[in-house]
Amino acid sequence: MLAVTFADLWFRARQFLIAIVGVGLVLALALALSGLTDGFHSEVAGSINAVGASSWVMSPSAHGRFTAFAAFPESAEAAVAREPGVHRASAVLFAPEQVVLTSGSSKPLTVNLMGVRPGGLGDPQVVAGHGFSGPDQAVVDSRLKVPVGSTLEVGGHGYQVVGVVDGRTMDGGIPIVFMPLAAVQQAVTGGRPLITAVAVDGTPANAPPGLVVLAPSTVVSATVAALGSAVASINNTRSLMWIVAAAIVASMLYVAALERKRDFAVLKALGSSSRALFMSLVLEAVVVTLLAALLAEVLSIFTAPLFAQPVDITPAARLVLPLVAVVVGVVASVGALRRVTGADPATAFG
Amino acid sequence: MSSRLVVDDLTVAFDSGGYVIKPLDGLSFSAEDGELVVLLGPSGCGKTTLLSCLAGLLTPTEGRIQFGPTVVNELRGPVLSEYRRQTVGVVFQAFNLIASLTARGNVVVPMRLAGIPRARARDRATELLGLVGLGERGHHRPAQLSGGQQQRVAIARALVHDPPLILADEPTAHLDHIQVEGILRLMRDLASPGRIIVVSTHDDRVSQLADRVIELAPHFSDADRQPEEVHLADGEILFRQGERGELIFHVESGLLEVYRELADGGEEVLAQVKPGNYVGELGPILNLPRSASVRAMGEAFVIGYTVRAFRKEHPHHLADQIAT
Numbered sequence: 233m234l235a236v237t238f239a240d241l242w243f244r245a246r247q248f249l250i251a252i253v254g255v256g257l258v259l260a261l262a263l264a265l266s267g268l269t270d271g272f273h274s275e276v277a278g279s280i281n282a283v284g285a286s287s288w289v290m291s292p293s294a295h296g297r298f299t300a301f302a303a304f305p306e307s308a309e310a311a312v313a314r315e316p317g318v319h320r321a322s323a324v325l326f327a328p329e330q331v332v333l334t335s336g337s338s339k340p341l342t343v344n345l346m347g348v349r350p351g352g353l354g355d356p357q358v359v360a361g362h363g364f365s366g367p368d369q370a371v372v373d374s375r376l377k378v379p380v381g382s383t384l385e386v387g388g389h390g391y392q393v394v395g396v397v398d399g400r401t402m403d404g405g406i407p408i409v410f411m412p413l414a415a416v417q418q419a420v421t422g423g424r425p426l427i428t429a430v431a432v433d434g435t436p437a438n439a440p441p442g443l444v445v446l447a448p449s450t451v452v453s454a455t456v457a458a459l460g461s462a463v464a465s466i467n468n469t470r471s472l473m474w475i476v477a478a479a480i481v482a483s484m485l486y487v488a489a490l491e492r493k494r495d496f497a498v499l500k501a502l503g504s505s506s507r508a509l510f511m512s513l514v515l516e517a518v519v520v521t522l523l524a525a526l527l528a529e530v531l532s533i534f535t536a537p538l539f540a541q542p543v544d545i546t547p548a549a550r551l552v553l554p555l556v557a558v559v560v561g562v563v564a565s566v567g568a569l570r571r572v573t574g575a576d577p578a579t580a581f582g
Numbered sequence: 583m584s585s586r587l588v589v590d591d592l593t594v595a596f597d598s599g600g601y602v603i604k605p606l607d608g609l610s611f612s613a614e615d616g617e618l619v620v621l622l623g624p625s626g627c628g629k630t631t632l633l634s635c636l637a638g639l640l641t642p643t644e645g646r647i648q649f650g651p652t653v654v655n656e657l658r659g660p661v662l663s664e665y666r667r668q669t670v671g672v673v674f675q676a677f678n679l680i681a682s683l684t685a686r687g688n689v690v691v692p693m694r695l696a697g698i699p700r701a702r703a704r705d706r707a708t709e710l711l712g713l714v715g716l717g718e719r720g721h722h723r724p725a726q727l728s729g730g731q732q733q734r735v736a737i738a739r740a741l742v743h744d745p746p747l748i749l750a751d752e753p754t755a756h757l758d759h760i761q762v763e764g765i766l767r768l769m770r771d772l773a774s775p776g777r778i779i780v781v782s783t784h785d786d787r788v789s790q791l792a793d794r795v796i797e798l799a800p801h802f803s804d805a806d807r808q809p810e811e812v813h814l815a816d817g818e819i820l821f822r823q824g825e826r827g828e829l830i831f832h833v834e835s836g837l838l839e840v841y842r843e844l845a846d847g848g849e850e851v852l853a854q855v856k857p858g859n860y861v862g863e864l865g866p867i868l869n870l871p872r873s874a875s876v877r878a879m880g881e882a883f884v885i886g887y888t889v890r891a892f893r894k895e896h897p898h899h900l901a902d903q904i905a906t
Contacts, residue, residue, distance in 0.1 A: 235687060235694065236680065243682030498678045501639060502692040502739075503667035577666075578639040580674050581630045581751050 233504065237512040241519060244488060251484040251520050255477045255560075256527030262473035263532040263553055267545035269463050269470075274544040275401045276455045279408060280448060282400065283324070283354040285431035288446045289439055296446055296454030298429065299328045299344070299402055306413075306425035308440045315436035322352030323413055323427040327420040328403060335383035335390075343376060343409045344402045345386065347416025353431040356410045358395030364412055371395040373407035384409065387419035402455075404462065405541035474560055477524070481517050481564035489513065489571035496575035509572045510565070517561035525557035585650030585746050587613040587636075587778050592645035594631050597845035604824040604871070605631040606642070611796045613780070618773035620789045621782040623798035624869055629782035630675075632798070633749045636780060638666050649747055667696050671740030673750035677732040679724040685711060685735045686720035692742050703742075710738040714768060730761025737768060748772060750781045754788065766791055799826060799869055809895070810886040814838075814878035821862060823875045829886030830863045832896060836882025842874045854879070860896065863889075 241248055280298055289312050294302035309323040325347035331340045348354035350364040356371045357363075361380035363371065370384050370391040378384065382393045391411060400408040417423055432445075439445045456463075489496075496509055529550060536543040594606040605628035613619045621629045634640035635647060638654055647654040649669065657665050679688045686707045693703035711720050714734040716727075724732050733753055740748055750769065754762040770791050773779040781788065789795045810829060814820060814836070821827055823843050831838075838855040852874055855861045865872045866889050887895055 233695070236683065236691060239680075239682040239687060494678060495680050498674065498680065499691070499695075501637070501666065501672060501674075503663060503695040505663075508695075576639075578634045580672070580678055581634055581637075581639070 233508050233512045234515075236499070237515050240488075240492070240512075241516055247484065247488065248516075248520055251480055252524045252527060254480045255521060255524035256531060258473050258477045258480065259521075259524055259528035259553065259557065260531035260535050262470045262477070262556075263528050263545055263549060264535045264539065264543055265466050265470040265473065266549040266552075267532070267536055267543035268539060268541055269466050270546050270549060271542035271544040272404060272459050272463060273452075273456050275399070275405070275542045277452045278399045279402055280452050280455065282356070283431045285353055285433065285448060287432045287435045288448065288451050289321075289430040289432060289436065289443050290428070290446060290451070291442070292444045294428070296450050297458050298326060298451050298455045299458060301327060301428060303421065303426035303428050304443060306417075306427050308443055309427065309430050311440040312430045312432060312436050315438060318432055318434040318436050320353060320433040321436075322349045322354055322431045324348055324354050324429045324431055325413055325416045325420065325427045326429065327416060329406065330386065330409075330420070332409065333385040334378050335385070341376065342406055343372075344406050345416050345420060346408050346410050347413035347420075347427075348410055350412055353433060354410075356395065356397045356400065359398050361393070361395035363395055365394070367412055367415060368392060369394045369412070370415075371397055371410040373400040373409070374398050375401055375405060376407040376409070386411070386415075389415075389419065391415065399542075401542060404459065474556060477521070477557075478560045478564045481520055481561060482567040484520070485513060485517055485564055485568045486571070488516070489568035493571060493575060494580070496572055497577050497580040500575055500577035501580040506573045506575075509575075510569055513568050513572060514562055514565040517565045518558050519561075521557035521561035521564070522554055525554045528553060585615055585778065586648075587619075587747065587780075588646075588648045589632075589636075590646045590648070592632070592635065592647065593643050594628070594635065594640065595643045600844055600846075602823070602843050602845050606635075606798075607824055609645070609798070611794075613778050613794055615778060616773060616775045617778055617793040618770060618791060619778065619780045619794045619796060620792035621780065621796050621798055622784070622786055622789055624784050626870060627799040629784075629798055630751055633672075633751050633780065633782055636747070637670050637672055637749055638662050667692065668743050669745055669747055671743065671745040671748045673733070673736045673740045673748065673753050675752040675755055677724065677729070677736045677756075679732055679735055679739075681724055684721050684723055685716060685727065685731075685738075688724070688735055689739045689742060692739060696743065706742060707738070710741050711735070713741070714738045715764075728761065729756050729758075730764055733757060733761070733765055734768070737765070737772075741772075746777050748777065748779045750779065752783055753781060754783065754785065807888055807891070809891060812884050812886060814882040814884065816878060816880050818878050820876040820878065820884065821872050823873065824871045826865065826869075826871050827862065828866050828888055830860055830866055830889065830892045831876070831884040831886050832860045832892070833857050834883045834885055836884075837879040838876050838882055838884070839879050840874050840876050860892070863892070 291302035291304050294300040306323050309321055313321040327345040329342055330345045332343050358371055368391050370393050372378050372393055374396050378393055380393055383390045384393055436445055532545055590610050592606050592609045595602055595604045623629055635642050642655050689707035689710055690703045711717055714737055716734050753765055769779055833855050835857050840853045842850045842852055844850055861876055
């Protein structure tokens with residue numbers, strides 16, 4: 233039956249090619265959506281782990297979410313630093329979704345402000361420009377597309393952009409703007425000495441009263457969990473994409489099975505079993521979906537940059553795609569099953 | 583191995599929209615080893631149904647088919663599949679080649695389905711295509727072959743397992759006269775000791791080549807014959823649904839009831855025929871089985887005419903029939 237299967241694939245190459253392109257596009261989008269959900273995790277992990285903390289001290293009301301604005305007094309930084317097991321402690325003030333303006337533009341931009349101690353944990357490692365050398369300076373993520381030398385207006389005060397970092401975003405691609413801690417306190421809390429976390433090199437024996445010590449992995453997972461509904465929506469959309477892919481292959485196979493009704497009857501009359509014929513159809517479907525998956529892998533290279541959010545297509549997602557394609561192919565074949573089992577060999581005569 | 587084919591009292595009945603249709607009704611015949619048997623009859627007379635039964639693709643309602651020591655209608659499951667694969671070779675009407683495969687591929691398929699290794703199957707296919715005169719056309723797809731060439735491929739395919747029984751359904755139906763000659767010569771050559779060829783056709787010229795002709799529809803003489811007077815008692819059946827007959831009946835006295843036998847055993851009354859009217863005209867005119875049964879309601883007297891005699895005796899009746 234293999235020869236019949238591949239001969240039919242070749243014979244209907246144009247028909248199958250259309251299905252491969254259609255399914256390939258759908259799977260490419262599904263792959264990009266996988267990358268999108270993985271991107272949520274990787275941007276949070278990247279931004280938090282880049283601080284270099286081996287533990288975090290936060291308010292319990294933040295429930296481990298780095299992006300939650302659960303502030304506590306800056307004095308906790310010194311208290312943590314005094315704890316045994318702590319080599320270094322740096323205060324951090326994270327203010328999510330703040331509106332800023334750039335010099336020469338009236339278009340407001342949404343950013344995450346992150347106040348850090350220059351030279352302390354969390355002081356960003358720039359890929360262009362330089363780090364902080366004065367109080368009214370900012371280092372921005374490259375996604376903000378603001379060049380070094382520009383002025384950023386935050387809370388009515390101007391800050392000069394001195395450096396650019398890569399891959400420092402939160403909440404689905406919103407760029408982080410790093411500024412000295414005092415500057416962010418001025419912009420967000422009216423100058424009150426409040427912070428949202430203490431990044432710790434080491435692990436404090438005890439947390440200051442009213443605060444908790446958390447492992448970085450806990451902070452990452454809790455922060456990603458905050459995006460749960462967005463991730464669920466994307467995952468649902470991705471599932472729909474797979475269903476669409478299965479529907480495309482199923483309709484193509486169904487039409488092919490209708491066209492081959494007489495062939496099935498003849499093959500049965502020649503001694504083929506329904507099972508062998510069905511497996512032949514399954515094989516055709518799997519070949520189509522696997523080729524579509526291959527096309528999707530290539531297309532995803534071009535579709536990923538089209539998203540505003542970070543799209544991180546992991547090797548695991550790329551490996552899973554062919555497996556999903558096989559499942560899609562098998563599911564799609566079921567629609568044509570009745571055409572095969574229902575083929576009466578006696579009709580080969582008629 | 584020499585085998586004899588015996589068909590005994592074979593009946594095939596099926597439900598068609600609630601009515602009982604019997605394409606074969608009590609058919610019996612036999613054929614000896616090496617014979618070319620021609621099944622002759624018009625469309626709808628049961629030729630294809632009989633071939634399907636002989637091929638083991640259709641189980642008859644009643645009767646028996648025996649080929650050599652094998653009672654075909656008693657075979658089931660894997661044994662039946664094995665019979666289909668190894669004992670019978672089928673040449674379908676309209677060729678029925680797989681369009682996506684080459685001529686050689688089409689011949690290889692049944693061998694691969696039987697588990698014959700690819701190389702051996704290809705060699706055998708090449709040999710058979712040579713036998714049917716298509717040695718150079720093995721790599722052509724059906725669409726690139728003429729009707730006669732496609733039919734030759736179909737014959738080669740039927741021969742792959744060197745089956746002792748070859749069934750050909752209207753093998754010349756789609757061919758021009760030159761191609762017909764070639765195919766018939768091939769069929770004639772294939773009918774040799776160790777093999778029986780059964781060919782269905784509606785073309786009685788083919789019967790000239792046959793060792794045995796089985797007429798599935800009775801051949802009615804065109805010659806005039808005397809009208810047949812029939813006296814019917816109450817409830818007596820004049821003719822039954824599915825029978826073939828050559829007479830049109832004119833009702834002289836009494837009342838006839840036309841009814842159809844249903845698949846569930848019931849009856850559906852279609853009409854009552856009064857004196858001065860007639861019944862049973864379409865079967866004889868079109869050489870089809872009776873489409874309904876007719877019985878007397880009380881005593882009745884009818885006269886049966888051949889189509890020709892009826893035209894002469896009651897010209898206005900058939901003119902009405904043709905007009906409607």
